[in-house]
Amino acid sequence: MRRGDIVDVFSSNNEFLAKGHYQIGSIAVRIFSFVETIPDFEFWLNKINNAYKARQEIHLGNNTNVYRLVNGEGDGFPGLIIDYYHGICIMQMHSIGMYRIRELLVEALKTIYGQNLKAVYDKSQSTIPYKSGIEPIDGYIWGSAEPAIVRENGFQFLIDWEEGQKTGFFIDQRENRELLKKFSVNRNVLNMFAYTGGFSVYAMGGGAALVHSVDSSAKAMATLDKNIELNFAGSRNHASFCTDAFTFLNNMESNYDLIVLDPPAFAKHLNVLDNALQGYKRLNQKALEKIKPGGILFTFSCSQVVSKENFRKSVFAAAANSSRNVQILYQLTQPPDHPVSIYHPEGEYLKGLVLRVE
Numbered sequence: 001m002r003r004g005d006i007v008d009v010f011s012s013n014n015e016f017l018a019k020g021h022y023q024i025g026s027i028a029v030r031i032f033s034f035v036e037t038i039p040d041f042e043f044w045l046n047k048i049n050n051a052y053k054a055r056q057e058i059h060l061g062n063n064t065n066v067y068r069l070v071n072g073e074g075d076g077f078p079g080l081i082i083d084y085y086h087g088i089c090i091m092q093m094h095s096i097g098m099y100r101i102r103e104l105l106v107e108a109l110k111t112i113y114g115q116n117l118k119a120v121y122d123k124s125q126s127t128i129p130y131k132s133g134i135e136p137i138d139g140y141i142w143g144s145a146e147p148a149i150v151r152e153n154g155f156q157f158l159i160d161w162e163e164g165q166k167t168g169f170f171i172d173q174r175e176n177r178e179l180l181k182k183f184s185v186n187r188n189v190l191n192m193f194a195y196t197g198g199f200s201v202y203a204m205g206g207g208a209a210l211v212h213s214v215d216s217s218a219k220a221m222a223t224l225d226k227n228i229e230l231n232f233a234g235s236r237n238h239a240s241f242c243t244d245a246f247t248f249l250n251n252m253e254s255n256y257d258l259i260v261l262d263p264p265a266f267a268k269h270l271n272v273l274d275n276a277l278q279g280y281k282r283l284n285q286k287a288l289e290k291i292k293p294g295g296i297l298f299t300f301s302c303s304q305v306v307s308k309e310n311f312r313k314s315v316f317a318a319a320a321n322s323s324r325n326v327q328i329l330y331q332l333t334q335p336p337d338h339p340v341s342i343y344h345p346e347g348e349y350l351k352g353l354v355l356r357v358e
Contacts, residue, residue: 021097119143
């Protein structure tokens with residue numbers, strides 16, 4: 001049996017339970033159907049079409065043309081991510097089984113989007129485990145395109161899916177960015193781990209007095225500055241700092257009354273969980289110590305192995321050590337185009353808190 005082969009799962013009484021892709025590792029079978037069926041083109045077309053219909057029901061409106069079309073287990077596609085960027089679909093496979101049916105998936109996308117689909121880009125080179133003879137290479141598997149400008153809630157963003165992190169943009173923070181915009185009016189905003197400036201653009205759009213963006217990637221900072229210019233040409237309310245986040249926090253003055261902490265995943269495996277929790281504690285403690293009285297802290301974890309409970313405990317410990325009075329205003333998660341299967345709670349990977357600090 002090859003990794004990625006389709007297998008049936010039976011009970012001890014020889015009753016059919018599910019159908020999925022076989023793989024080596026802690027998860028022996030990635031389940032994509034609990035019904036006996038033939039996984040042909042029509043099967044996959046119907047599944048993607050169901051995901052597409054679910055996105056239409058969210059009613060993102062004409063001011064947004066970027067969203068997640070397929071969210072892995074949350075849509076019944078274990079090991080598959082598809083993000084839609086205004087006519088460009090970026091596919092990222094995390095299983096050999098999904099990689100082997102990528103041509104069927106492309107045909108399904110062409111059927112659903114028709115002439116609105118310009119290209120499909122496969123970005124699975126670094127995400128498929130246990131490659132077993134498969135040598136995925138990032139590239140277009142249908143059509144072609146250049147980095148494009150997309151629209152989210154009326155703001156414009158330059159997306160480079162070829163060189164950027166993940167599929168090019170952190171779509172999962174869309175609603176949290178919109179919430180931050182409401183808090184930004186007349187505030188001095190610090191956006192840590194800013195990447196290409198999603199939170200920075202929304203803060204500017206919300207009427208912030210000033211916005212400072214910090215990231216260690218010069219390439220991300222260059223794109224961030226372009227995004228600021230796209231939306232607020234000639235503005236002098238923004239400045240970028242290409243430096244280490246912890247160094248910046250340690251050295252900065254306490255001039256900010258809204259801080260965003262949206263770091264990359266501190267832990268991708270359980271064996272480094274304790275170190276990750278200590279990292280969240282140190283990061284949040286420093287921000288809580290430095291933020292002005294009456295300030296607002298948006299703090300996040302995107303680590304799947306970090307539970308909501310563990311994340312809150314880390315932030316609680318940070319608050320206690322900072323000797324500040326802290327209130328929880330909001331508990332945040334991912335938006336509805338990143339659904340979570342009730343049978344796969346691990347899919348709720350994004351955790352966030354909005355804190356008021358005295």
